[in-house]
Amino acid sequence: MRRNPRELDSTHRKMSRRTLVLGGAQLALVGALGMRMRYMQVEQADQFRLLAEENRVNIRLIPPARGELFDRNGERLAHNSPSYRIIIVPEDAGNVEKVIADLSRLVELDEEDLNRALTEMRRSPPFLPITLADQVSWEDISKIAVNAPALPGITPEVGLTRVYPRRADLAHVIGYVGPVSDYDLKQIDDPEPVLRIPRFQIGKVGLEAKREDVLRGKAGAKRVEVNATGRVMRELDRREGQSGADLQLTVDxxxxxxxxxxxxxxxxxxxxxxxxxxxxxxxxxxPSFDPNLFVRGISVADYRGLTEDPYRPLANKTxxxxxxxxxxxxxxxxxxxxxxxxxxxxxxxxxxxxxxxxxxxxxxxxxxxxxxxxxxxxxxxxxxxxxxxxxxxxxxxxxxxxxxxxxxxxxxxxxxxxxxxxxxxxxxxxxxxxxxxxxxxxxxxxxxxxxxxxxxxxxxxxxxxxxxxxxxxxxxxxxxxxxxxxxxxxxxxxxxxxxxxxxxxxxxxxxxxxxxxxxxxxxxxxxxxxxxxxxxxxxxxxxxxxxxxxxxxxxxxxxxxxxxxxxxxxxxxxxxxxxxxxxxxxxxxxxxxxxxxxxxxxxxxxxxxDTPPLSAYPAADRGKIKAQQERLHREYPGVAAPVSDRA
CATH class of the missing domain: 3.40.710.10 (DD-peptidase/beta-lactamase superfamily)
Structure with a gap:
């Protein structure tokens, strides 16, 4: 049936209006999207760039070097010594038990240290490094380097460990450091992030604990690039921390x-x-004790020997x-x-x-x-x-x-x-x-x-x-x-x-x-x-x-x-x-x-x-005193020889 020209003209006008409305709506939508894209890509570019960077760049703390201790004459009483450690990354190792077994055939691993490391592995992400052994000799490190292809996930590492060269002489005065424990963290209001670094050491007793505020120093930081799982890919830059203060004691x-x-x-x-x-x-x-035993974690046998001694060597009687x-x-x-x-x-x-x-x-x-x-x-x-x-x-x-x-x-x-x-x-x-x-x-x-x-x-x-x-x-x-x-x-x-x-x-x-x-x-x-x-x-x-x-x-x-x-x-x-x-x-x-x-x-x-002359003692005692001085010099090398025995 042939349509009336007037009807066709009316229909055409209606379709044109709809097209204009629909086209205008589409144009408005595209314009809004364009404006939004411009806002996000141009005006908000820095913010989203920062968010992207934060997703792939992590900030890691660098432990500060602990302040050293000296006696009144400048003799070092506590210092930080380079220490070789054996590290394992469980994810890279694959079969952890086999790798540890292979490693133990090359170097001697302490059973307590090993059990401590295994416990730490179970509660840590698989890509975090775990210390298997501390204060390892250079000969052992060399063995690991030579056999590196057969020890996946095993890495030698150099760190700092606390050393007390005078051993028992100043144990009750200086005290000792040890790894931060859960108990330590509970005793501190708002603990610093550095205290959560695995095996980070703080003062436990004595001067080391009482002057922790000045001995610890300030942590540094490094920026590292990580992948989606959190594994470190490379180090981007670092800012070294501030070492702890050195203390000179009044003690001779x-x-x-x-x-x-x-x-x-x-x-x-x-x-x-x-x-x-x-x-x-x-x-x-x-009696005293060797504080170096506590730095890495004292053995059960050694600790029992100290606590069961009736003379109470751990008590500071002074x-x-x-x-x-x-x-x-x-x-x-x-x-x-x-x-x-x-x-x-x-x-x-x-x-x-x-x-x-x-x-x-x-x-x-x-x-x-x-x-x-x-x-x-x-x-x-x-x-x-x-x-x-x-x-x-x-x-x-x-x-x-x-x-x-x-x-x-x-x-x-x-x-x-x-x-x-x-x-x-x-x-x-x-x-x-x-x-x-x-x-x-x-x-x-x-x-x-x-x-x-x-x-x-x-x-x-x-x-x-x-x-x-x-x-x-x-x-x-x-x-x-x-x-x-x-x-x-x-x-x-x-x-x-x-x-x-x-x-x-x-x-x-x-x-x-x-x-x-x-x-x-x-x-x-x-x-x-x-x-x-x-x-x-x-x-x-x-x-x-x-x-x-x-x-x-x-x-x-x-x-x-x-x-x-x-x-x-x-x-x-x-x-x-x-x-x-x-x-x-x-x-x-x-x-x-x-x-x-x-x-x-x-x-x-x-x-x-210094060792006093025998003339300072009553005549009747000089023979006994001389024998005592000779014995002390013989048994304790730090004690000077009697005056008459010196060249």
């Missing part, structure tokens, strides 16, 4: 080595402090151990009474061998008593009754306050682990801690350093330095940080009456230099180096009334752990004090027989700066 390594050797196999501690500066020239706890100071505390009781005006040096007390206090008999160490005793005699002969009587007059609160002025019952701020506060008790303390009233018998016990009274060897050395100088000498362990001198510990005046101090010092001088002094056998003969000191013996068991009536059992007849502690404190030269020394020998018996000889030898070594 040679003196420290001598003191450690002189303590020998005893369960003991000794501290040497410079009276002028407060510098800790030696601070030794015995600052962590607290003991009843015994008669070394008597100077504090005397100073409290003198400063309060309740005692004059010539005033005497009758000592019949005991003192009745509130119906209880407090005994003197000398069963028959000392008779009439003044201040000088009380120190020289260490009369207990004199101090019972004086303490009851002055009261425990004044004695406690005086103890703290001399550095007892105070936690000294030095960067070592578990520094103890000790205890200088008073009435308020007993009420608060024991919910009990202070009794007069407690005062009598405290007056001779027994009862609740506790002090560390460090505190006793500080006390001795303050008695010697009249100043608030404060211990200092770090001398310089990156060459910058740290504040001195010389201290200001204690504000004590100088005449009172002089009387106490004179009594201490007679302890060592008067024939009736308790430490006369351990005196120094050299006039320029005369020593003032005080013996101490602290009980660790109660002596029953029945035992006292029958005769107190001698220390040598008791099991080791029930024997008295032996103590000695001193300073020298008497006229111009240079050093103060404290020594404690756990369960050593008497202070005059066990601790005083060690303190005398240590003091002479410090004063001479």
């Amino acid at each position: 390594a040679d003196l420290q080595g001598y003191v450690q050797a002189r303590l020998g196999d005893e369960s003991a501690a000794a501290v040497v402090i410079d009276c002028e500066t407060g510098d800790l020239s030696a601070i030794c706890s015995s 600052v962590q151990g607290t003991y009843p100071p015994g008669s070394t505390f008597k100077m504090i009781t005397a100073m409290a009474a003198l400063e309060e005006g309740l005692l004059s040096p010539g005033e005497t007390v009758w000592c019949p061998g005991h003192l009745e206090v509130s119906g209880r008999r407090f005994h003197c160490w000398k069963r028959g008593g000392h008779g009439h005793v003044d201040l000088n005699t009380s120190l020289k002969r260490s009369c207990d009754v004199y101090y019972y009587d004086v303490a009851i007059k002055v009261g425990i609160d004044k004695i406690s306050a005086m103890a703290k002025r001399f550095g007892l019952g105070v936690r000294h701020d030095i960067p070592m682990s578990a520094v103890a506060e000790g205890l200088a008790p008073n009435r308020a303390w007993k009420e608060r801690v024991h919910n009990d009233a202070w009794r007069i018998g407690d005062t009598a016990n405290s007056s001779i350093g027994q009862g609740f009274m506790l002090a560390s060897p460090l505190q006793l050395a500080v006390m001795s330095a303050r008695l010697a100088t009249g100043r608030a000498v404060t211990p200092r362990l770090v001398k310089k940080i990156n060459g910058i001198e740290q504040p001195s510990g010389a201290g200001e005046s204690l504000g004590m009456n100088e005449n009172n101090l002089r009387q106490v010092r004179r009594g201490m001088y007679d302890v060592s230099n008067n024939r009736r002094g308790t430490a006369y056998r351990s005196r120094i003969i050299e006039d320029a180096y005369r020593m003032a000191g005080k013996t101490g013996t602290s009980q660790v068991r109660n002596i029953t009334k029945a035992e006292r009536a029958a005769g107190v059992i001698h220390n040598r007849d008791l099991p080791w752990e029930r024997r008295d502690h032996a103590l000695f404190v001193c300073f020298a030269p008497f006229d111009n004090p240079k050093y103060a020394v404290s020594v404690i020998v756990e369960h050593g018996g008497g202070g005059s027989t066990a601790a005083a000889p060690i303190a005398r030898d240590v003091m002479l070594q410090a004063l001479y700066g």
